Amino acid sequence: MQKTWNNKAWFMVLPVLVLVAFSAVIPLMTVVNYSVQDTFGNNEFFWAGTEWFTEVLESARFWDALQRNLFFSGVILAIEIPLGIFIALNMPKKGLGVPFCLVFMALPLLIPWNVVGTIWQLLSRADIGLVGYSLARLGIPFNYASDPLHAWITVVVMDVWHWTSLVVLLAYAGLVSIPDSYYQATKIDGASRWAVFRYIQLPKLKRVLLIAVLLRFMDSFMIYTEPFVVTGGGPGSATTFLSIDLVKIAVGQFDLGPAAAMSIIYFLIVLLLSWVFYTVMTSSDAAN
Amino acid sequence: MARINLDHIRHAYGVRLSAPDDYALKEVHHEWDDGGAYALLGPSGCGKTTLLNIISGLVQPSEGRILFDGEDVTNLPTQERNIAQVFQFPVIYDTMTVYDNLAFPLRNRKVPEPEVDRRVREIIEMIGLSDWAKKKAQGLTADQKQKISLGRGLVRSDVSAILFDEPLTVIDPHMKWVLRSQLKRLHKQFGFTMVYVTHDQTEALTFADKVVVMYDGEIVQIGTPAELFEKPKHTFVGYFIGSPGMNVIPARIDGRTVEMGGQTIDLGFAPKIASGARTELGIRPEFIRLGRVGMPVTISKVEDIGRQKIVRAQFADKPIAIVVHEDGEIPSEPRVTFDQASINIYADSWRVGGEA
Numbered sequence: 128m129q130k131t132w133n134n135k136a137w138f139m140v141l142p143v144l145v146l147v148a149f150s151a152v153i154p155l156m157t158v159v160n161y162s163v164q165d166t167f168g169n170n171e172f173f174w175a176g177t178e179w180f181t182e183v184l185e186s187a188r189f190w191d192a193l194q195r196n197l198f199f200s201g202v203i204l205a206i207e208i209p210l211g212i213f214i215a216l217n218m219p220k221k222g223l224g225v226p227f228c229l230v231f232m233a234l235p236l237l238i239p240w241n242v243v244g245t246i247w248q249l250l251s252r253a254d255i256g257l258v259g260y261s262l263a264r265l266g267i268p269f270n271y272a273s274d275p276l277h278a279w280i281t282v283v284v285m286d287v288w289h290w291t292s293l294v295v296l297l298a299y300a301g302l303v304s305i306p307d308s309y310y311q312a313t314k315i316d317g318a319s320r321w322a323v324f325r326y327i328q329l330p331k332l333k334r335v336l337l338i339a340v341l342l343r344f345m346d347s348f349m350i351y352t353e354p355f356v357v358t359g360g361g362p363g364s365a366t367t368f369l370s371i372d373l374v375k376i377a378v379g380q381f382d383l384g385p386a387a388a389m390s391i392i393y394f395l396i397v398l399l400l401s402w403v404f405y406t407v408m409t410s411s412d413a414a415n
Numbered sequence: 416m417a418r419i420n421l422d423h424i425r426h427a428y429g430v431r432l433s434a435p436d437d438y439a440l441k442e443v444h445h446e447w448d449d450g451g452a453y454a455l456l457g458p459s460g461c462g463k464t465t466l467l468n469i470i471s472g473l474v475q476p477s478e479g480r481i482l483f484d485g486e487d488v489t490n491l492p493t494q495e496r497n498i499a500q501v502f503q504f505p506v507i508y509d510t511m512t513v514y515d516n517l518a519f520p521l522r523n524r525k526v527p528e529p530e531v532d533r534r535v536r537e538i539i540e541m542i543g544l545s546d547w548a549k550k551k552a553q554g555l556t557a558d559q560k561q562k563i564s565l566g567r568g569l570v571r572s573d574v575s576a577i578l579f580d581e582p583l584t585v586i587d588p589h590m591k592w593v594l595r596s597q598l599k600r601l602h603k604q605f606g607f608t609m610v611y612v613t614h615d616q617t618e619a620l621t622f623a624d625k626v627v628v629m630y631d632g633e634i635v636q637i638g639t640p641a642e643l644f645e646k647p648k649h650t651f652v653g654y655f656i657g658s659p660g661m662n663v664i665p666a667r668i669d670g671r672t673v674e675m676g677g678q679t680i681d682l683g684f685a686p687k688i689a690s691g692a693r694t695e696l697g698i699r700p701e702f703i704r705l706g707r708v709g710m711p712v713t714i715s716k717v718e719d720i721g722r723q724k725i726v727r728a729q730f731a732d733k734p735i736a737i738v739v740h741e742d743g744e745i746p747s748e749p750r751v752t753f754d755q756a757s758i759n760i761y762a763d764s765w766r767v768g769g770e771a
Contacts, residue, residue, distance in 0.1 A: 306504070308502045308503075308504060308506050309506050311468075311473050311493075311500070311502065311506075312500075312502060312506035312564070312567075314472075314473065314492070314493040314494060315471065315493060315498065315499060315500045315520070315568075316519055316520040316523055316567060317494045317520060317523040317524050318519070318523055319523070322523065326508040326509075326510060326511065326519075327508070330508075330509045330510045331509075
C-alpha cells in the first residue's frame with residue numbers, strides 16, 4: 128500500500144501528545160531538573176552537575192538494593208511463569224467451570240496493593256495470623272519481622288499469590304485460541320502429552336508469554352507497596368528494594384537531588400532490562 | 416490397511432435426544448472395503464466430518480460400533496487406532512523443520528531412524544518440498560503448510576486407513592489437480608483404504624472408486640460415479656451431482672405412464688409406488704432433446720458455457736434445464752422429448768424401480 132505523507136496528521140495526534148507531555152514528560156523533566164541541582168530549602172537551588180549521579184552509583188546501599196531487586200524479580204519470574212502456565216493448562220476449556228475459574232483467578236488482581244500487604248501481614252503474624260500461628264503450632268517459629276529469610280518468603284509468597292493470576296489469565300487466553308484441529312492432529316500423530324505442550328502449546332503461547340514476562344518483570348522490579356506494608360524494608364535492610372530506598376531518601380530524608388538521580392538511574396535500568404528481555408525473546412522469530 | 420465396518424452408528428452432539436432429527440448423524444451402517452478409495456460427498460453440515468472423526472476416534476459415537484478387520488475399536492483412543500488423518504486447514508509444528516514435521520508421526524511410534532529417513536525423503540520428494548527440508552516450517556506459505564499436513568498423513572506405511580477432510584481447500588487449483596493425481600497413484604501403489612471428504616463433486620468423482628453421498632446426516636447413496644449420474648437413488652443425489660443438476664418435476668404416475676401438467680409419457684415399466692406417496696420424475700438435462708417434436712416448453716434463458724449451451728425453460732409450469740450441444744439449434748417453437756431409458760421415478764424423494 129502506498130503511504131501518504133501529510134503533515135496534517137500531526138494535529139490528529141496532538142491531543143495525545145499533550146496528554147503524555149503533562150502526565151509523563153513534564154514530571155520526568157522535573158526529576159531531571161532536580162537531579163542536577165542541590166537545595167537547602169527556601170526554594171533555592173544550586174547547580175550540582177553530576178554529583179548526585181556519582182554519589183548514587185558509588186554508594187553500596189544502591190548496589191545492594193539493586194541486587195535484591197534483581198534477585199526478587201528472578202525468583203518471581205521463575206515461580207510465577209511456570210506456575211501460571213501450569214494452572215492455565217489445567218483450567219477447564221468449556222462448561223460451567225470456565226466463568227467460575229476466571230472470576231476466581233481474577234479476584235487477587237482486584238485487591239489493592241496495600242490491602243494485599245495488610246492481608247499477608249495479618250496472615251503471617253505468629254500470634255493471631257492463620258499461617259504464622261499454624262506454622263508455630265507445627266514447631267516452626269515463623270517471624271518475618273526478625274528473620275530475613277522469613278521476611279523474603281512472606282514477600283515472595285505474597286507476590287505469587289497476588290500476581291500469578293495475571294500470568295494464568297494471559298496463558299489461558301493464549302491456550303483457548305489454539306484451534307481444535309491442532310489437538311486432533313497431535314492425537315493422529317501419536318504425540319505424547321509433553322510433545323503437545325512442547326510443539327503446539329508452548330510455541331503458540333510465545334507471544335502472550337512475552338507480554339507476561341515483561342509485565343511481571345517490570346512490576347516486580349518496581350515493587351514497593353506490599354513489602355513496605357509488611358516488612359517496611361526490614362528486618363535491617365533485608366527487603367529494602369530500590370523503590371523503598373528511594374522513598375526513604377526522597378520523603379524520609381528529603382534529599383531531592385540524590386532521589387531524583389536515583390529515579391533516573393532506576394528508570395533507565397527498567398527500560399534497559401525490558402529491552403533486553405524483548406530482544407532476546409523475539410530474536411528467534413527474526414532468525415527465520 | 417483394513418476393512419472398516421460401521422455398525423449402526425448414530426451420533427448426537429447434544430445431550431437431550433427425543434426425535435431422530437436431534438442426531439447429527441442418523442443411522443449409518445456400512446462396510447468400507449480394504450483398500451478402497453471412497454469419497455464422502457455432501458453439502459456442508461451433512462455429517463461428513465462427524466462420520467470421519469468417528470472413524471478416527473476423535474469423536475465417540477453416541478450409539479453403535481466401529482470394527483477394523485472385525486475387531487471392535489469403538490472404545491480405543493485415536494492414538495491406538497492406527498489411522499492417519501489430514502485436516503481441512505494446515506496443522507504444522509511451527510518450531511520444527513519441514514523434515515522433522517514429517518518425521519514426527521513416525522518418531523512418536525518409535526520407528527527406527529533409518530526407516531524414518533527413507534520414508535520422509537520419499538514423501539518430501541512427492542510433495543515437492545525437498546529444497547525446504549531443513550527450513551523451519553513456520554515461514555512457509557499456506558499451500559506449502561498444507562502439503563506438509565498431507566505429507567504427515569501419508570508418511571506412515573502401516574496405517575489402517577487414511578482419512579482426508581477436505582484437504583485441498585486451501586491449495587490453488589493447479590496444484591489441486593497434481594496432488595489429487597498423486598493421491599490416486601499412491602492409492603494404486605500401496606492399496607491404502609482411503610476416505611476422502613469433500614463437497615466438491617469433481618474432486619469426489621475423480622478421486623474415488625466409490626462415492627458415498629450424504630445428506631442431512633444420512634448416507635443416501637453409495638455408488639460409482641456412473642451409477643450416481645445415471646441412477647440417483649434420491650432426488651438430492653440427482654440434484655447435487657451433475658452440473659446443472661437433475662430436473663425434478665412433480666408428476667402423477669398411472670401404471671406405465673406418467674403425467675405432468677397435461678403431458679403424458681410412456682415409461683416402459685410400471686413403478687411400484689405406495690399409495691399416497693409424493694411422486695416426481697427426474698431427468699438429467701443431458702437426456703432431454705430439444706427440437707420440433709414432443710412436448711411444448713417456453714425458453715427463458717440460454718447460457719453459453721463454451722462446448723455446450725444450457726437452456727433454462729419452463730415445462731409444465733416448472734423450471735427445467737436442458738443441455739444442448741454448442742452447434743445445437745434452438746427452434747422458435749421449441750418442444751422437448753425425454754430419453755425414456757434415462758427417466759427416474761421418485762416416490763417421497765426415493766427412487767423406485769420397475770416390478771420386473
